[in-house]
Structures are given as structure tokens and as C-alpha cells.
Amino acid sequence: MTSDDTPRTRAPRADVRRNRARLLAAAREMFARDGAGASLEGVARLAGVGVGTLYRHFPTRQDLLEALLADAYDALADRGRELLGSPEPGRALLAWLGEFVAAVSQFQGTAPSVLVSLDAERPAGSRPCRAMRDAGEALFARAQESGEAPAGAAFLDVLKLAGGIATAAEREPGAAERLLSLAASGIAPGAAGAARDAAGGPG
Amino acid sequence: MTSDDTPRTRAPRADVRRNRARLLAAAREMFARDGAGASLEGVARLAGVGVGTLYRHFPTRQDLLEALLADAYDALADRGRELLGSPEPGRALLAWLGEFVAAVSQFQGTAPSVLVSLDAERPAGSRPCRAMRDAGEALFARAQESGEAPAGAAFLDVLKLAGGIATAAEREPGAAERLLSLAASGIAPGAAGAARDAAGGPG
DNA sequence: ACCTGAACACCGTTCAAGT
DNA sequence: ACCTGAACACCGTTCAAGT
Numbered sequence: 441m442t443s444d445d446t447p448r449t450r451a452p453r454a455d456v457r458r459n460r461a462r463l464l465a466a467a468r469e470m471f472a473r474d475g476a477g478a479s480l481e482g483v484a485r486l487a488g489v490g491v492g493t494l495y496r497h498f499p500t501r502q503d504l505l506e507a508l509l510a511d512a513y514d515a516l517a518d519r520g521r522e523l524l525g526s527p528e529p530g531r532a533l534l535a536w537l538g539e540f541v542a543a544v545s546q547f548q549g550t551a552p553s554v555l556v557s558l559d560a561e562r563p564a565g566s567r568p569c570r571a572m573r574d575a576g577e578a579l580f581a582r583a584q585e586s587g588e589a590p591a592g593a594a595f596l597d598v599l600k601l602a603g604g605i606a607t608a609a610e611r612e613p614g615a616a617e618r619l620l621s622l623a624a625s626g627i628a629p630g631a632a633g634a635a636r637d638a639a640g641g642p643g
Numbered sequence: 644m645t646s647d648d649t650p651r652t653r654a655p656r657a658d659v660r661r662n663r664a665r666l667l668a669a670a671r672e673m674f675a676r677d678g679a680g681a682s683l684e685g686v687a688r689l690a691g692v693g694v695g696t697l698y699r700h701f702p703t704r705q706d707l708l709e710a711l712l713a714d715a716y717d718a719l720a721d722r723g724r725e726l727l728g729s730p731e732p733g734r735a736l737l738a739w740l741g742e743f744v745a746a747v748s749q750f751q752g753t754a755p756s757v758l759v760s761l762d763a764e765r766p767a768g769s770r771p772c773r774a775m776r777d778a779g780e781a782l783f784a785r786a787q788e789s790g791e792a793p794a795g796a797a798f799l800d801v802l803k804l805a806g807g808i809a810t811a812a813e814r815e816p817g818a819a820e821r822l823l824s825l826a827a828s829g830i831a832p833g834a835a836g837a838a839r840d841a842a843g844g845p846g
Numbered sequence: 847a848c849c850t851g852a853a854c855a856c857c858g859t860t861c862a863a864g865t
Numbered sequence: 866a867c868c869t870g871a872a873c874a875c876c877g878t879t880c881a882a883g884t
Contacts, residue, residue, distance in 0.1 A: 628736055
């Protein structure tokens with residue numbers, strides 16, 4: 441019963457923080473070399489830590505990956521807020537999506553895992569991930585309001601599409617730009633509109 | 644030295660054909676239940692065959708998958724040629740792409756493997772796979788000629804984008820349609836054009 | 847409260863021995 | 866010519882014992 445009555449999170453012990461940092465550094469090194477499927481045993485070994493410690497800090501490989509992407513997500517959130525001030529909503533959105541694709545492709549085999557983290561009703565993800573999503577959504581909403589992005593689409597779908605592009609381009613540097621550009625301008629814009637109109641159109 | 648001098652492929656022994664068929668049936672069953680990452684040992688066991696036999700018939704998991712998709716690829720090739728006769732090139736292309744996405748999503752975890760089979764300079768894939776690609780390419784070329792598909796794009800990129808969509812939608816039935824529709828009409832068509840024009844534009 | 851690492855279960859792949 | 870399946874190497878994950 442000191443001054444503050446609700447300290448939900450206690451300051452972690454020094455060795456715990458250190459182990460966490462070592463694990464992240466080791467994972468970054470291993471993922472960079474062997475891809476997102478790298479041996480977790482190897483990560484622990486490289487970190488100079490028992491496997492159990494890795495599992496305690498990051499119960500699943502997915503958790504480890506999200507932690508590795510936290511910085512990139514924070515940067516994307518910042519960048520999104522910055523681009524909100526740009527005069528061209530559509531281009532701002534596309535620029536941001538390009539950076540998203542690059543960020544989730546920073547390790548081989550990473551993009552598919554990002555896709556599962558985007559999977560509908562999951563626990564919403566980490567704080568940086570949510571910040572990234574919110575920033576992107578604002579950018580997308582602005583593009584919709586200016587008529588440069590389709591009114592009927594959901595931002596989560598846009599993000600999934602970008603994740604799919606990142607996955608498809610993962611083994612071919614340079615493909616990401618081409619695929620994103622293709623998805624940006626549309627594979628068959630006129631026909632797609634016709635198909636939607638024929639199906640009843642939006643309200 | 645009988646009448647024909649160049650019989651490159653000899654008729655396979657009956658047990659070889661039977662084992663191959665059993666392996667494919669078993670793999671189909673396993674992949675349907677456990678996804679494309681199903682245990683290969685389990686496939687061999689279910690087929691009533693030694694593991695070595697599986698590896699002899701299908702050296703890699705990728706080979707097994709391509710064999711499983713052969714029928715679907717043949718059907719897509721047929722469908723592509725059929726759609727070539729339809730009066731609306733853009734819609735025909737989109738319809739075909741929708742069927743492609745559905746076909747490569749028939750097993751969980753299958754789409755990523757299809758993406759690697761689309762990977763640039765690989766040995767071009769199986770005969771059915773090439774037939775599928777050729778049919779799709781004809782459909783795409785026609786859409787380009789009619790001005791309904793972007794002139795600058797390569798068909799292989801269109802297919803990769805579709806594969807990425809299939810991957811992104813794999814865990815959510817119904818998402819494939821939405822993502823394909825989004826990619827068809829474009830995330831931000833006007834801005835994408837502006838970006839391309841600013842970059843110099845096509846010749 | 848956290849860490850260690852041996853133990854367990856499982857899988858992919860090869861290859862010597864068989865038919 | 867093809868098949869079998871034991872053998873090998875490796876990995877993820879848990880959990881009893883330690884500090």
C-alpha cells in the first residue's frame with residue numbers, strides 16, 4: 441500500500457530483461473540467416489540461454505516474430521501519422537503500403553506469419569501492431585474520403601492483400617514493387633466494376 | 644529395334660502405377676485433413692507402402708503437391724480456352740483468376756507451395772502446370788489488347804498476385820473473393836497511375 | 847521467480863538388404 | 866527395376882531439479 445495502489449506490471453528483474461534482449465538479438469541473427477523457420481533450439485543456444493527460457497519469454501514462434509517486428513511496427517505507425525499530412529491521400533496510402541510490405545519481408549518466411557497475425561478475431565496483437573494498424577487505417581480512410589480508394593473495401597483486407605503480396609514476392613527481390621503497383625492500379629478495373637454493379641452494387 | 648526406334652518412356656510396371664495411385668490418394672486424404680505440411684511418413688503408411696517408395700516417386704514434397712494439382716491445372720487450362728470465347732475479356736480473366744485461387748487453395752497451406760512453383764526460372768513445372776499458365780496468359784493478353792488489363796504488366800506477376808491472394812485468404816473462407824475484387828478494381832487506381840506517370844511512364 | 851537442460855515424442859531422409 | 870523399413874540426424878516442447 442504505497443502511494444500507487446494498482447501497479448499491474450512490476451519492473452522485471454535485471455536478468456530477465458537481459459535474457460529477453462539476448463534472445464531477440466539471437467533470433468534476429470538466426471532469422472536473417474535461416475529465415476523465419478530457423479531452429480528455436482539454435483536461437484536459445486546462440487543467446488547463451490536454456491530452451492526453457494526462450495519458451496517462457498516467447499511461448500510461440502509467432503510471439504517471437506511479433507517481438508522482432510515491434511520496432512518496425514512502431515516506425516510504420518509514425519510514418520503513417522506523418523503521411524497523413526501529405527497532400528495526396530492515394531499516393532500517401534500506396535507509399536505506406538510499400539513500406540509495410542518491405543517491413544514484413546525483412547526476414548525470409550516472415551510474411552506468412554504476419555498474415556496469420558492479421559487473422560480476424562485474434563487477440564488484436566501487440567501494442568506496436570495495433571498502432572501500425574490504426575495509422576494505416578487512418579491513411580486508408582482519408583484516401584476513401586477523397587475518392588481515391590474504393591469505398592466498399594475494408595482496411596484489414598487491404599492489409600491482407602499487402603501481406604499476400606509480400607509473401608508472393610518474398611523469394612524475388614523487386615517483385616514486391618511490381619505486384620503492389622499492379623494491385624494499386626487494378627488487374628482489370630473496368631471489368632471489376634461491371635462485375636460489382638451486376639451483383640447489385642453498394643447501398 | 645522394332646518399328647519405333649525412339650521409345651523414350653517405357654510403359655511403367657503395373658505395381659509402379661498402382662503404388663503411385665495409392666500414394667496420391669493417401670496424400671490427398673492426408674493433405675485434406677492436416678494441410679500441405681502433413682507427415683510424409685503418414686502418407687506412406689496410409690498408402691500401405693514404404694517411405695522409400697514415396698521418395699522414389701516424389702523426391703520432394705513439392706513434386707507430390709504438383710502431382711496432386713495436375714487435374715486441377717488441366718481443368719483450368721480447359722476453362723481458360725473456353726473463356727477465350729466469351730465476349731468480355733476483362734471479366735473472363737477475372738473469372739479465371741477466381742477459379743485459379745480456389746484451385747490452389749484446395750488444401751490448407753497449398754498456396755505458398757504454388758507460389759514457389761511460380762518462381763521465375765524453375766524447370767517450368769509439370770505439363771499440366773504449363774498448360775494452365777499458357778491458357779491464362781492467352782486470356783490475359785486478350786484483356787490487355789482490349790484495354791481492360793494494364794499493358795505494362797506481365798502475366799506471371801498477375802499469377803503471383805493471385806497466389807498471394809490465395810495465401811492471404813487461406814485461413815478465411817470468403818476472403819479470397821474480397822481480396823481478388825480489391826486487386827481487380829485497384830487499391831488506389833488514380834494514385835497508382837500518377838505514380839507511374841511521375842516515374843516516366845511506358846514508351 | 848526464474849533458469850537449466852535432460853527427456854520424450856516425432857519427423858524427414860537415406861540406403862543396405864531384399865524380391 | 867523396384868520396394869522395404871531400420872537407422873540416423875535433427876527438432877519442438879515439456880518439466881523436474883536447481884538457484
